Amino acid sequence: MDQSLSTSPARSPLLHRLRHARRTAFNRMFAAVYFCAILLLLYRHALKLIHSTTFASFLISLSFLISDIFLAFLWFTYQCFLMTIVYRDEYPENLQKLLLSKKSSSSFPALDVFICTTDPYKEPPMRLVSTVLSVMAYDYPSENISIYVSDDGGSQVTLFACMEAAKFAYHWLPFCRKNNIIERSPEAYFTTNYSSWFSDVEEIQKMYESMKERVEKVLEKGKVGEEYIIEELERKAFSKWTNHEFTCHDHPTVIQVLLDSGKNKDVTNHLMPNLIYVSREKSRTSSHNFKAGALNVLLRVSAAMTNAPIILNLDCDMYSNDPRTPLRALCYLLDPKLMSQLAYVQFPQIFHGINKNDTYSCEYRRVFCCNPLGLDGVLGPNYFGTGCFFNRRAFFGGPSTIVPPEIPELGPNNVVDKFIQSQPVLELAHKVAGCNYEYKTKWGYEVGYRYGSLIEDFSTGLRLQSEGWRSTFCNPKRAAFLGDAPISLVDVLNQVQRRCIGGLQIAFSSFSPLTSGTRSLGPVMGLAYTHYCLWPTWFIPLTLYAFLPQLCLLHGLSIFPKFSEPSFILYVFLVLGAYGQDLLEFLIGEGTVQKWWNDQRMWMIRGLSAFGFVWLEFFLKCLGISTYGFSLTSKVIDDEQSKRYRQGMFEFGASSNMFLPLITAAIINLVSFLMGLVQFLRGNKMEGLFLQMFLAGFIVLNALPIYKAMVLRNDKGRIPFKTTATSTCLALALYELVSLPLGNQN
Known part of the structure; x- marks a missing residue:
């Protein structure tokens, strides 16, 4: 169904148009079915927990129950971006007609541009x-x-x-x-x-x-x-x-x-x-x-x-x-039906210089292009920190009460x-x-851009919408703005770390979107903001699924259902359903299959590296042991590094503690998969271990760039030997640590 928005009477020129996505109904039906499947999975975990016969089996069942509860929560909050997807079109050629139709001056309004360095x-x-x-x-x-x-x-x-x-x-x-x-x-x-x-x-x-x-x-x-x-x-x-x-x-x-x-x-x-x-x-x-x-x-x-x-x-x-970008923004900011409630018009962040398959998923296609379409059907997208046209009045209190x-x-x-x-x-x-x-003024708290978080853009957008303002997403075919993206893994993860720490600051503040946000914004917007704030929570399920099933596989311990069990179909549906819908949304958002593959790989990499350190730094800060710092991402490009990036090679280079859990997981998954493969080739029964082998093999496939950087490469972007050696020692220590309790399960 199309909904047209013009500038008032029927004869007024049309400035923009709103279109609802056809797939919204499918998304809602699929979400209902998938939610039922999640409940069945949690019920299965609860039964296994109740009927545990040993302390080790109890811990394993409890770990998967907690992990899948977090997965279910993150899946549930993400559905808020898929329930009300809309598209917009602008007609800037009609602006002059609108201005001429007014009795006041026909000149365009003044524009102040803020550029930060x-x-x-x-x-x-x-x-x-x-x-x-x-x-x-x-x-x-x-x-x-x-x-x-x-x-x-x-x-x-x-x-x-x-x-x-x-x-x-x-x-x-x-x-x-x-x-x-x-x-x-x-x-x-x-x-x-x-x-x-x-x-x-x-x-x-x-x-x-x-x-x-x-x-x-x-x-x-x-x-x-x-x-x-x-x-x-x-x-x-x-x-x-x-x-x-x-x-x-x-x-x-x-x-x-x-x-x-x-x-x-x-x-x-x-x-x-x-x-x-x-x-x-x-x-x-x-x-x-x-x-x-x-x-x-x-x-x-x-x-x-x-x-x-x-x-x-x-x-x-x-x-x-x-x-012509300002004219597109004015199509919304000058619309009498919107202007009294409209705080800002947000354009997507789009980056130039990204290689063909977007190795590090720097486009953040979901965050900057797909998710805003869903929020635009409610109160509008969050503020990205750049590429945004503001109504100055929005910085001085809500629409009805000026501060x-x-x-x-x-x-x-x-x-x-x-x-x-x-x-x-x-x-x-x-x-x-x-x-x-x-x-002793209200700046940063009731007036202007808001303080209290490393991500001032996110907190500002959240507070403005909580005060009664709404926003609009403008995504023209020709990108309105183009920026630079980091081309090394360390820079990518540092950027993620800063934003995630800022999100946790907001999540555990008095303006938490999960509590005050759901009251002032409504449940859909509140949960959507919560999803962003608790993004590093992926660390918990991703870490567990990257280590525990593989360590159990090394000890021949089955923890997933067999082919013959009905719950096997449940696991297959949950995995294929989640990945299938994710791929579909990515392709509809003008992505490619190869970019999607790299995107889900980076999701794993972030979960096993930056997200864990985000929680560590956040807790240390809460204890008064550490302090936050604003880490500026370098835009200076090294020629050799740029060449490797264009070839799609991962840039590890500098030694970083964030790489240790990532490389440790890669080593354990490779060893467990090879050991399982050897057992299969020897003719041993592997029916109960198939899902564990599949999971290990899937992670190994995603970790291929890591293995290459560990062993095959000699350039400056390879993983330093010290990091590889330390990760190997950690993998051995972890194996020995779980050998006794898991070995007693057989």
């Missing part, structure tokens, strides 16, 4: 430059765009890169308009098969390469030399860094207006967007609240300078891939009637960027 040595400045230029060149009135770059590392290299971007923009923006360029990130444009028919393409490319060379030389030196400073204003800006007390953790506020739409015009006499560099004040004695704190500073600084009603939030490596800021000038309805470079505006901007400004 921290470390120029982990986040290359040229990526930031391309992101800045891609949004400056939007098909949108330039004078209505203001770009704020948050440099939380306080680096003069980043300021220099922004200055270079501003100078290049005088030529790049007219070039894009004149030639109707679609890829408006210069890095993306010049690395693809760009058209050489344009008469000025060679000239603009030379300018870009010259800029790139200057930025990279400054990055290499770590400071801006006199030879790169042209104007006195630039010298004055960089003079702040000459103070020896200026460090990335302790420095005053730096706000630099690099482009002023009221003054600056490009080479074709068109007005330029505003471009403002912001590095908030930092002090070792004051909490800075990580990225959420930086975003709240931008929220206040932008309120003092431009106060646009719409805000776009981007990471420094997430460049715009479609110049006023401590200064009226920061309110969402305040009109800035002064130039952005006027003294009063700059003084206020510096004031609200101070490190102690938020003391």
Whole structure:
């Protein structure tokens, strides 16, 4: 059934349309059948537990009962993403008709863009430059765009890169308009098969390469030399860094207006967007609240300078891939039927540079493309942290009750009637960027981006929806934004670890989605958020199924039903049903079979590595033994590492404790499978051990890249010998540990 949403009366232009997925009914029926099968499985475990004759059999039955309860809970919460799947279409060509039909101004609303960066040595400045230029060149009135770059590392290299971007923009923006360029990130444009028919393409490319060379030389030196400073204003800006007390953790506020739409015009006499560099004040004695704190500073600084009603939030490596993206967002934000309740329009996170089969499952296709479709049928998707257009009003209380800021000038309805470079505006901007400004205010708790978790995006989206706001998912055929993905296993797992720790912080807080979330959001949204928060709980069933059946197989102990038993069919249905539906949803979401295989492999790898360490670090923090840290994923790519990634090879490289349980499981599964195979070839009866052999063989198949990295490879991405030796010792120790109780079962 199609549901059309227009802008009010029947004659008003259609801005967007909602379509319900046909497979929703099937998903609901299948969930009911599968739920009954889960109950039968748990009943079987309970019976085995009751009739246990030995302590070892009791422990085995109890372990599987607990493990499958966790599996059932995670399966149940995941069904929330499959019950109300919807698709949306936008009609941005009708926006102008809507604006003209209104009695007020026909101009598009002002747009503030927040771009965040921290470390120029982990986040290359040229990526930031391309992101800045891609949004400056939007098909949108330039004078209505203001770009704020948050440099939380306080680096003069980043300021220099922004200055270079501003100078290049005088030529790049007219070039894009004149030639109707679609890829408006210069890095993306010049690395693809760009058209050489344009008469000025060679000239603009030379300018870009010259800029790139200057930025990279400054990055290499770590400071801006006199030879790169042209104007006195630039010298004055960089003079702040000459103070020896200026460090990335302790420095005053730096706000630099690099482009002023009221003054600056490009080479074709068109007005330029505003471009403002912001590095908030930092002090070792004051909490800075990580990225959420930086975003709240931008929220206040932008309120003092431009106060646009719409805000776009981007990471420094997430460049715009479609110049019409703001128009798509406005199809929802300007709809009178939605605008009073709509907090944000979320676009999917899509990554470029991922190899053909997505070795590390970095696309996170379910999280960023599939699951939001299900949430969009309820209250809307969660906030991803980037690629999101916000209604500024949403940061100041619920739809019906506004929470006023401590200064009226920061309110969402305040009109800035002064130039952005006027003294009063700059003084206020510096004031609200101070490190102690938020003391005894509501910022981070009732106003702005929310604190209390390492994943400020997730907690902010959760709190906004709990206050009565809803969101919308916009997933056009051409990706709106493209970003960088990690290409080494260590970086992938570190990224997972940070997000999962943040999820546990929320799960066990006073704003837990399982308790307060289900009350304020309803059961479907509450359980969906709970699934994300308790994602590392996969560690429990995955670890048990990766070790216990295999250790029992090594001792010839059958723990799963035989072919002849009716419960054998139950196990087969549960496995094939779960994997079959998962594959179907993945393929419908425009994935491939090979990508799905790598995705389920990474699910196992995360469960046997990062998820366990997430729980360990979380408990240590609860005991006051450890502290959380914000781990920044490096975007710098090594050529040899990149080559191995393109070939689909796993990158282990550096020694990491997270690899130990993973490699230990791979060794135990290989040995148990080979031992079982030998027994089968000798003619021994293996009917009762078939499912255990199948499970071990399936894990061995998934672990093939691990075996290659342990034995066959000699490159820098192989598993270090120390890690292999330690894992082998752990496997032997584990075998000896369980030999006595399991051996007595035979």
